Amino acid sequence: MHRxxxxxxxxxxxxLAGLRLAVxxxxxxxxxxxxxxxxxxxYVPPRDAPAVAALRAAGAVVVGKTNLDQFATGxxxxxxxxxxxxxxxxPEFISGGSSSGSAVAVATGAADIAIGTDTAGxxxxxxxxxxxxxxxxxxxxxxxxxxxxxxxxxxCVTIFARDLALADRAMGVLAAGAPxxxxxADIRLAAPAxxxxxxxxxxxxxxxxxxxxxxxxxxxxxxxxVTVVEIDxxxxxxxxxxxxxxxxxxxxxxxxxxxxxxxxxxxxxxVAKIIAAAAAIPAHHLVRDxxxxxxxxxxxxxxxxxxxxxxxxxxxxxxxxxxxxxDPVGVNSRMGTYTNFCNLFDLCAVAVPAGTAGExxxxxxxxxxxxxxxxxxxxxxxxxxxxxxxxxxPLAVAPVCELIxxxxxxxxxxxxxQLHALGARWAGPVRTAAAYRLAALDTTPPKPAVTRCENGVxxxxxxxxxxxxxxxxxxxxLPAPMQLGAVELADGSWHTAFGCDGAAAAAGKDISEYGxxxxxxxxxxxx
Numbered sequence: 001m002h003r004x005x006x007x008x009x010x011x012x013x014x015x016l017a018g019l020r021l022a023v024x025x026x027x028x029x030x031x032x033x034x035x036x037x038x039x040x041x042x043y044v045p046p047r048d049a050p051a052v053a054a055l056r057a058a059g060a061v062v063v064g065k066t067n068l069d070q071f072a073t074g075x076x077x078x079x080x081x082x083x084x085x086x087x088x089x090x091p092e093f094i095s096g097g098s099s100s101g102s103a104v105a106v107a108t109g110a111a112d113i114a115i116g117t118d119t120a121g122x123x124x125x126x127x128x129x130x131x132x133x134x135x136x137x138x139x140x141x142x143x144x145x146x147x148x149x150x151x152x153x154x155x156c157v158t159i160f161a162r163d164l165a166l167a168d169r170a171m172g173v174l175a176a177g178a179p180x181x182x183x184x185a186d187i188r189l190a191a192p193a194x195x196x197x198x199x200x201x202x203x204x205x206x207x208x209x210x211x212x213x214x215x216x217x218x219x220x221x222x223x224x225x226v227t228v229v230e231i232d233x234x235x236x237x238x239x240x241x242x243x244x245x246x247x248x249x250x251x252x253x254x255x256x257x258x259x260x261x262x263x264x265x266x267x268x269x270x271v272a273k274i275i276a277a278a279a280a281i282p283a284h285h286l287v288r289d290x291x292x293x294x295x296x297x298x299x300x301x302x303x304x305x306x307x308x309x310x311x312x313x314x315x316x317x318x319x320x321x322x323x324x325x326x327d328p329v330g331v332n333s334r335m336g337t338y339t340n341f342c343n344l345f346d347l348c349a350v351a352v353p354a355g356t357a358g359e360x361x362x363x364x365x366x367x368x369x370x371x372x373x374x375x376x377x378x379x380x381x382x383x384x385x386x387x388x389x390x391x392x393x394p395l396a397v398a399p400v401c402e403l404i405x406x407x408x409x410x411x412x413x414x415x416x417x418q419l420h421a422l423g424a425r426w427a428g429p430v431r432t433a434a435a436y437r438l439a440a441l442d443t444t445p446p447k448p449a450v451t452r453c454e455n456g457v458x459x460x461x462x463x464x465x466x467x468x469x470x471x472x473x474x475x476x477x478l479p480a481p482m483q484l485g486a487v488e489l490a491d492g493s494w495h496t497a498f499g500c501d502g503a504a505a506a507a508g509k510d511i512s513e514y515g516x517x518x519x520x521x522x523x524x525x526x527x
Contacts, residue, residue, distance in 0.1 A: 014059030016173060019166075021060040022111035023052055024102045026072050027157070028146035029062055036148040037070035037080045040266035041259055049146025051115055051157045054177025055170065063111055066101025070268045071256050072117055072150040073275065074098050075125045075335040076324050079268045084321055088130055090359065092320050096126030096335070098150075099158070103130045106160045113170045114160040119150045120243055121314075121339025123158025124351035128314035128363025133167040134351040135159050135377075138370045139343055140181030141397070142174050151243075151251035154343035164352060164386050168377055172393035183398040186469030187371045188423025191308050191378035194225045197366075198307035200233035205337045207317040213357040214313050217364055217383065221311070224382055229307055235299040240340030242293055244274070244333065247285035248344075253278035270328045297345045301369070309379045310367040312338040314351045318360040338365065348373040350380035371398070374425070390427070401471040404430060404487055404497035406438070406461040407448035407517045414445045422470035427463040433488040434458045438515065439508030440526045441500070447482065448517050449500035449508050458490060460516040461497070471496070481505075 012018050023029050026036040028045035029052055035042040048056065056062065069079040077085040077100025085100035087093040088107040095104050099116030103126030106114050116123040118136045127134030135158060142157040149155055159174065161167035199218060203211060222228055242248055252275045260267050260276055267275075304310060316337050324331045342349050342365075351365045364383060368376035377392040403424070408415040411426060435456040439449040450459055466474070475484050481504035487497035500508075514520040521527075 012059035012061055014057065015169060016055060016113070017059030019060045019112040020063045020110075021055055022064050022066050022102050022105040022114040023062060024068055024099050024114070024116050025065040026068060026117060026148040027052060027115055029065060032065060034148065036072070036256075037068045037082065038266055039081060040263050041256070045146065047146070050143040050178035051174055052146070054174050055113070055115070057177060058173040060113065060170075064105070066099075066105055066114065068100055068102075069098035069122075070271045071148065071252070071275070072098040072119060072122055073252065073271045074332055075121055075339070076319075076328070076332050077126065078321060078324050078328070079271050081268070086321065087318075092322070093318055093360070094129070094321055094324055096129040096315065098122040099126050099160070103127055103132060103134070103160050106130070106132050106162060112161070113166065116158040116160055117147060117150070118156045118158045119154050119343060120336050121342070123156065123160070124339050124349060124365055125315050125335055127160055127351040128353075128365075129318055129361055131353045131361035131363070133161050133164050133353070135167045135171050136342065136349040136351070137171065137175070137373055138181070138348040139346050141179065141183065141371075141373075143178040143180035145180070149251075149255040151248065152255065153251060156343060164350070164377070164380055164384055165389065168389050168393050172396040175393055175397040179397065183394070184371060185399050185467055187394075187398055187467050189374050189395060189398070189400065189465050189467060190420075190423060190425035191375045192420045194227065195308040195379055195382070196227040196229060196306060197221060197379060198229050198231045198304055198310045200236070200312060201230040202233055203313065204233075204237070205316040205334050206313055207357070210313060210317060210357040210362060213355055213362040214364065217354045218311070221382060226379075226382060231303045231307070231310075235296040235303065236341045236345075237337065239293055239296045239300070239344050240336060242289055242296075243336070243340045243344060246289040246292075247281045248289055248293070249274065249278045250281045250286050274329075293344055300341070300345060308368070308375055311379075311383075312365055312367070314338060314363040314365045318357075342367060346370045348376050350376045352380045352384050354383060375423075395425070395465065399468050400465050401468050402427070402495050403464045403466060403471060403474070403484075404461045404489075404495050405464060406450050406459060406498055408445050409464075409498075410462050410517060418474070419464055419466070422466050422474060424464045424466035424470065427465050430461050430463050431490045432459045432461065433490055433492070435488060437505070437510065438512045438517070438520075439505050440511050440520065441481070441504060441508045446526050448511075449481075449505035450487065450498060451500060451502060451505045457512045457515045460518075463495070
């Protein structure tokens with residue numbers, strides 16, 4: 001790792017205060033050469049890439065630039081004139097690439113967090129092999145300005161960290177400070193309490209020891225209440241092959257092809273062969289392959305059906321450096337079996353450790369639909385056994401509405417499922433100001449009526465978060481006499497909450513003395 005520390009006399013502040021940040025050397029850091037793993041390509045940028053600037057503004061301290069597969073072309077970490085980046089534990093094995101140096105910097109403790117990039121799996125494969133977390137967001141939600149492009153349409157900035165909570169925190173900063181694509185108003189903000197996860201019915205290229213590790217991971221998820229369904233991998237794997245075997249590789253030539261043509265002696269032979277060959281691809285082949293990609297994506301998304309996410313091994317094996325040297329293209333291709341399709345299908349992904357396979361670290365990736373990054377984080381937490389993040393990083397940037405509920409939509413109550421179906425996220429208990437009456441309506445199931453009055457009581461409720469479109473659908477389907485309105489909480493703030501037609505509330509049974517729907521149920525005061 002090339003050292004380029006920020007001014008140590010400047011005391012950092014912010015949510016990432018003092019955390020050491022390593023930056024992949026295809027991402028600009030002001031005043032420090034960006035080489036993309038090719039010294040003759042180097043330039044000195046006058047300003048940070050927005051991703052770097054966002055993390056620095058949050059208090060992170062840049063400690064160095066990191067090695068990579070040249071021009072981010074590779075999943076092995078061996079294609080660099082600066083030398084091979086070996087595995088952090090066993091130096092005869094590869095680290096994974098192309099974000100090899102960033103992953104190893106985190107795995108060895110040289111950095112707390114690191115920026116990587118990901119087009120075909122570069123922010124996930126090295127995370128798996130190094131036993132750390134890699135978050136690859138939905139394409140475009142993090143700016144790629146100041147990043148040397150690999151395939152501009154599919155490139156993503158990613159984060160590495162040793163645990164999911166820190167990776168999530170850093171992603172929240174990135175997303176808030178370096179946006180590039182607007183979040184829609186209709187997204188899910190949470191995985192269901194008992195999610196459904198798809199796995200591939202067949203796992204080609206997977207090492208037998210790694211297969212056993214994956215089966216253990218799936219069994220553990222089932223034990224945590226996750227429903228697992230099998231789906232056909234064919235459209236996913238066919239798309240993965242298109243990234244390099246088809247015309248899509250022309251984007252790599254568009255990025256750096258002219259430089260390679262002019263300075264072939266400066267470029268790694270394997271990288272040069274892959275990129276230079278794309279110069280001869282006819283434009284109509286690119287149009288054809290993009291159309292094929294859309295067809296495959298439609299098939300793949302249909303196969304997911306009602307599943308909340310897809311789970312797959314991140315990498316199929318852990319090769320040695322010697323094995324890569326003997327077959328650099330073949331081994332690299334195998335490493336992308338379960339990663340190449342992700343960005344082509346506009347999926348988000350979280351790569352997390354899942355134990356070991358033999359002496360290697362083993363990792364899996366949770367894939368979710370575009371903009372369902374919070375769902376992916378939740379299910380990744382189920383894999384690792386970590387506590388679910390209260391506010392995963394997309395909630396820092398996506399449009400979010402609040403809804404305060406008091407009765408049948410409370411957690412554990414009969415209508416909670418309606419909120420989960422809308423992708424709502426539980427955000428904790430609340431109490432109203434002491435200015436409300438609580439009544440029980442004669443409905444099925446029983447529901448409370450909360451109305452404002454003089455000399456009222458404080459009523460217990462819960463806060464849920466959901467997208468604006470989800471709140472709109474909820475309101476449109478709300479049966480009479482229920483309605484939504486504003487309610488004052490104990491801290492004096494006002495929020496959207498369940499209310500009730502005044503006449504219906506007056507006809508209900510007053511249970512204000514309990515101040516809590518659950519307490520009234522437990523006392524037999526309802527029904």
